[in-house]
Amino acid sequence: MQHPVPRQTGRGLARGIPAVLSVVSAFAIWEIYVRLSGISPLMLPAPSRVLDQIVQNRALLWNNTVPTLKATFAGFALSLTVAFGLSIVLDFMPRVRRALFPIFVVSQTLPLVAIAPLVVLWFGFDLTPKVLLVALVTFFPMLVALVDGYASTDPEIEDLIRSMGATRVQIFRAARFPSAMPYFFAGLRISITYAVVAAIFAEYVGARAGLGIVILNAKNSFRPDIVLAAVVISSLLTLILFAATALLQRIVLRWRDVEGHR
Amino acid sequence: MTALSLKDVSITLGDTHVLDRISMHVDQGEFVSILGPSGAGKSTIFRLLTGASPLQTGKITGATHQNSFAFMPQRDALMPWRRILDNLTLGLEVQGIPRKDARAQVAPLLADFGLADFTTHYPAQLSGGMRQRAALLRTIVQGRSIQLLDEPFGALDALTRTHMQTWFEDRWRTARWTTLLVTHDVREAVALSDRIYVLSRRPARVIAEITVPIPRPRLGRPPSAAAHDIEAHLLETLLHQTGENP
Numbered sequence: 001m002q003h004p005v006p007r008q009t010g011r012g013l014a015r016g017i018p019a020v021l022s023v024v025s026a027f028a029i030w031e032i033y034v035r036l037s038g039i040s041p042l043m044l045p046a047p048s049r050v051l052d053q054i055v056q057n058r059a060l061l062w063n064n065t066v067p068t069l070k071a072t073f074a075g076f077a078l079s080l081t082v083a084f085g086l087s088i089v090l091d092f093m094p095r096v097r098r099a100l101f102p103i104f105v106v107s108q109t110l111p112l113v114a115i116a117p118l119v120v121l122w123f124g125f126d127l128t129p130k131v132l133l134v135a136l137v138t139f140f141p142m143l144v145a146l147v148d149g150y151a152s153t154d155p156e157i158e159d160l161i162r163s164m165g166a167t168r169v170q171i172f173r174a175a176r177f178p179s180a181m182p183y184f185f186a187g188l189r190i191s192i193t194y195a196v197v198a199a200i201f202a203e204y205v206g207a208r209a210g211l212g213i214v215i216l217n218a219k220n221s222f223r224p225d226i227v228l229a230a231v232v233i234s235s236l237l238t239l240i241l242f243a244a245t246a247l248l249q250r251i252v253l254r255w256r257d258v259e260g261h262r
Numbered sequence: 263m264t265a266l267s268l269k270d271v272s273i274t275l276g277d278t279h280v281l282d283r284i285s286m287h288v289d290q291g292e293f294v295s296i297l298g299p300s301g302a303g304k305s306t307i308f309r310l311l312t313g314a315s316p317l318q319t320g321k322i323t324g325a326t327h328q329n330s331f332a333f334m335p336q337r338d339a340l341m342p343w344r345r346i347l348d349n350l351t352l353g354l355e356v357q358g359i360p361r362k363d364a365r366a367q368v369a370p371l372l373a374d375f376g377l378a379d380f381t382t383h384y385p386a387q388l389s390g391g392m393r394q395r396a397a398l399l400r401t402i403v404q405g406r407s408i409q410l411l412d413e414p415f416g417a418l419d420a421l422t423r424t425h426m427q428t429w430f431e432d433r434w435r436t437a438r439w440t441t442l443l444v445t446h447d448v449r450e451a452v453a454l455s456d457r458i459y460v461l462s463r464r465p466a467r468v469i470a471e472i473t474v475p476i477p478r479p480r481l482g483r484p485p486s487a488a489a490h491d492i493e494a495h496l497l498e499t500l501l502h503q504t505g506e507n508p
Contacts (some may be wrong), residue, residue: 010337156339163333164356164404165310174352178343255384 045225053229060214061233067210069237071127071199075134079191083139087146090174092168097147108140112201117232120206130202137198138191145187174261182256185249192245196238263290265322265408271320272307272445279465280306283320286459286468289500290407291438292371295451297496298461305446306334306466308410311375325408328376332406335496336413340385349382353404374433375399391422398430409441415450427453428481435478448496452489453480460496462503470499 027047033039034046041049054061090097116133123129153176161175203212211230218226250257267287269373282302288294296304309315311322316475332353340349347365354364372378375395385393401409412473415423415430431454434441445451451458452474460470463487472495476488 017367060447153337156335156337157341160333160335160339161356162314162354163331164353165329166356170356174356178341197469253343255386258384258387 003098021185027069041225042222043224043229049225050228051191053225054232057226059228060186061211061229064209064211064214064230065233065237066194067127067207068199068203068212069232071130071202071210072195072237072241073136074127075131076138076192076195077130079135079139080142082135082140087143087150087180088172090147091150092173098188104143106138107136110136112137112198116202116205120202125208130207133202134195134198137194141190141194142184142187145181145183150176152183153179182253184252185245189242189245189249190243193238195241196234201233264288265290265292266324266330266442266470267322268307269321269323270312271322273303273310273315274317275306275315282459282465282467284468285428286471287324288440288442291345291440292442293434293443293454295443295445295455295458296461297445297448297451297458297468297500298459299463299500300446302461302463302469303466304446304461305336305412305437308412308444313426317342319347330407331410332401332404332408333410334401334412334414337399337417338385340393340396340400342385344486345382345384346377346388348379349396350377350400350403351386353400357404368399369407371399371403376429388421390418393425394418394426402437407440409439411441411443413445413447414443416445416447423479430454431479431481431495447498452492452496458496461501469503470496 031046034041034044045053046258086100090100097190098193112133115136116129119129123132147205150172156173156174157179161171166174200210200212200215204216205212205214214230215227218224218230265288267285269285271284272282281429286294286296296307298304306315309330310317311325340346341352344352351359351361351364351366354367355361359367372381375398376392377396380388380392380396385396388396394417397409398414401411415426418426427450432447434454443451443454445490455474458470458472458474459468460472461467462469470493474492476486476492480486480489
């Protein structure tokens with residue numbers, strides 16, 4: 001009997017069970033430890049207390065999540081645009097690629113701890129430095145993925161389309177660009193996990209609002225429960241963005257799902 | 263009428279002398295094969311014709327422009343991210359024909375190529391033989407005057423290959439595409455060709471030109487005695503050619 005679709009879903013759910021179990025038991029152990037040991041919530045708050053703080057401070061958390069999300073999206077949009085634009089320039093001009101690539105590599109060696117305060121110093125406490133830092137952190141994985149992706153194009157496909165009389169631009173659009181898409185999504189998934197963290201770090205260094213500011217203030221007033229509440233929100237944001245990327249990938253790379261499915 | 267003619271074409275790539283004064287011609291509506299050992303430089307001739315490699319010495323007349331040729335590579339080179347219909351229209355799209363018109367040009371040919379029910383499939387969902395038929399249709403639909411087929415059935419298993427050759431002969435007998443086929447399969451060359459050029463090992467020279475006068479269809483029935491004789495003669499020529507023995 002064939003029930004391909006339900007079986008697929010059933011397997012997906014079954015596959016998720018171990019992950020859910022391990023996460024739930026980790027929190028359970030943490031909760032039990034805090035209750036049995038009687039450790040001060042100023043040292044280690046229980047998960048139930050963190051959850052409680054999220055509910056109590058929901059207005060504060062929400063008001064500070066919005067600026068963080070703004071910085072994340074603006075920074076990511078900037079980095080996506082720059083990575084795409086640059087990757088096309090680099091693909092058409094190998095000499096420029098050889099000249100500029102080392103600079104991009106160096107940009108990734110800069111310690112964020114040192115760079116972030118300088119960027120805030122230069123651009124102030126508003127959105128700009130946060131956007132720049134998010135872009136700086138996220139653009140490199142996408143650029144490398146795109147450049148490598150173009151180069152992965154099947155030479156037979158390129159020979160074929162060239163034999164049809166295609167121009168360099170046509171070859172790029174019809175062959176090289178689609179070939180790079182699986183690579184691009186691999187880079188995108190890496191980048192997106194950095195984005196929220198980078199925004200929060202930038203806020204931590206200097207901002208008017210944002211989850212980074214919540215964390216900074218809570219730390220200074222010895223409230224680890226609120227620190228962790230903000231951490232939970234930031235993790236959730238990253239997870240949601242990651243899921244959105246995965247969904248987008250499934251839509252764009254639908255042709256890959258059929259492979260090995262003859 | 264001569265559709266294409268090469269005269270004393272020689273090619274040296276780096277230190278390797280690949281082609282040595284190759285002369286050949288293809289007539290309108292004729293099926294010509296280039297038969298030779300692997301690595302002899304058969305594909306180099308195609309690269310020369312499609313403009314992928316520059317002509318060094320010698321002369322090519324008749325169809326000299328890149329736009330005279332439609333090329334079918336060894337492996338199907340279908341784009342895995344395009345559905346079959348979009349793969350078939352690729353050549354027309356490159357020519358700047360709007361998608362709708364391109365599809366209209368492909369549509370009447372789909373049934374003959376056994377692809378009518380598979381236009382929305384991705385290449386990975388098709389069998390090797392069907393992919394090869396799609397690759398051939400993608401070649402034909404470009405409407406070029408000469409079809410260049412580079413070992414089109416080489417990657418298929420023996421049974422599928424025989425099926426495809428029989429099917430192809432049938433299609434060719436109705437359409438009479440001017441065709442230049444590169445192959446190292448003696449039987450395939452004899453079954454499909456009007457004439458066969460036999461190339462030597464590198465540097466490739468034309469060591470024999472053989473006309474195949476056997477009536478068509480030749481496939482889908484027991485091979486004739488005449489076909490056997492020609493195959494034997496070709497094998498002999500290939501095995502006892504001058505130069506180093508492997």
